[in-house]
Amino acid sequence: MGVAGASVEERPREQEAGGEAQPVTEHDEHEHGLEIGQDIAFQRRMWRFQRAGWVAMVVVALLALIGLFGSGPLSRAREGTAGTGLTLDYARLTRHGAPDNLRVHLPASSTSQGKVELAVDREYLEGLRLEGIVPEPESTEGRPDAMVYVFQVQPGAPTTLTFEFTPEALGLRAGSVRLKGREPVSFTQLVYP
Amino acid sequence: MDSVLRAAAVYFFLLLIFRVAGKRTLAEVTTFDAVLLLIFSEAIQQALIDGDQSMTNAFLIVVTLLGLDIAISLLTMRSSKMDKALNDVPLVIVQHGRPLEDRMRKARVTPDDVLERGRELWGIRAMEQVEYAIVERTGAISILPRRLDWAGTPERRSAPAS
Numbered sequence: 493m494g495v496a497g498a499s500v501e502e503r504p505r506e507q508e509a510g511g512e513a514q515p516v517t518e519h520d521e522h523e524h525g526l527e528i529g530q531d532i533a534f535q536r537r538m539w540r541f542q543r544a545g546w547v548a549m550v551v552v553a554l555l556a557l558i559g560l561f562g563s564g565p566l567s568r569a570r571e572g573t574a575g576t577g578l579t580l581d582y583a584r585l586t587r588h589g590a591p592d593n594l595r596v597h598l599p600a601s602s603t604s605q606g607k608v609e610l611a612v613d614r615e616y617l618e619g620l621r622l623e624g625i626v627p628e629p630e631s632t633e634g635r636p637d638a639m640v641y642v643f644q645v646q647p648g649a650p651t652t653l654t655f656e657f658t659p660e661a662l663g664l665r666a667g668s669v670r671l672k673g674r675e676p677v678s679f680t681q682l683v684y685p
Numbered sequence: 686m687d688s689v690l691r692a693a694a695v696y697f698f699l700l701l702i703f704r705v706a707g708k709r710t711l712a713e714v715t716t717f718d719a720v721l722l723l724i725f726s727e728a729i730q731q732a733l734i735d736g737d738q739s740m741t742n743a744f745l746i747v748v749t750l751l752g753l754d755i756a757i758s759l760l761t762m763r764s765s766k767m768d769k770a771l772n773d774v775p776l777v778i779v780q781h782g783r784p785l786e787d788r789m790r791k792a793r794v795t796p797d798d799v800l801e802r803g804r805e806l807w808g809i810r811a812m813e814q815v816e817y818a819i820v821e822r823t824g825a826i827s828i829l830p831r832r833l834d835w836a837g838t839p840e841r842r843s844a845p846a847s
Contacts, residue, residue: 545701
């Protein structure tokens, strides 16, 4: 009784001879009056596209984990040689509107006078919203090509100056910082939208 | 200008990502799916408005999103290629009571899904009673039962035809 549907099938089955493996063509379905726009070739392409898309999603997530899209191990970089008197720790890859910072590490040799004068490329500063500098500079001076910050530091002790900001301009941004009387340190930053 | 570009970027990103996810992904929205959708909207919202709380911005975003939606629907009406690419195609997964296993697996539909739908729609008990099951373009499964008479379910037509 329960399987009544199976026993009253009177229409001969075209597929039976071919067995399970026989592919069902569009023609086959039209024969039975099934008017749908099935397109197996397209469907298979779409499945392949979707599979590729899933793999791409995993790859994107993994790349994001290592910091390719900012905020990860790959996104930070250091720059600075002996001649510059500082080491710059900055984000190589960062994002529009996401908190970011720039750290200037000063070795003991750079702080011997108790006062540090740091010039930051003006064009670079215009592409971001500066939110704070730690420690606060004693004075700020605007020059045509740079902002010059003067910091009070403990003489002869290494220290770090931190600029907190959020990037506003998009794309590749070049910047440079320089200690008074030393060579500048240049760096490039990629800001994702 | 920003609002339009942002809205367009979000629109096309979502279009792509939901095509990649496949039509079955959100065909039947479970409680958890509903929660996921809420989280998506929260995540996207920030990027969409970008701190601009003005009404102008909100209106521009709505106009852009709706405009794109209409443009896309006009495009899919004119070109069947675009229609397939964006709206997908239906797929037969059960034929004459026989599940087409390879297709079902690829379309991420189980025989249980088909039977569940068959029970809901036609009171179907077994796969043999399904003439065709089709994954529609929306991702929903439609069921065509075998030779159903108007009196009721397939189970009742026990009298032989000839």
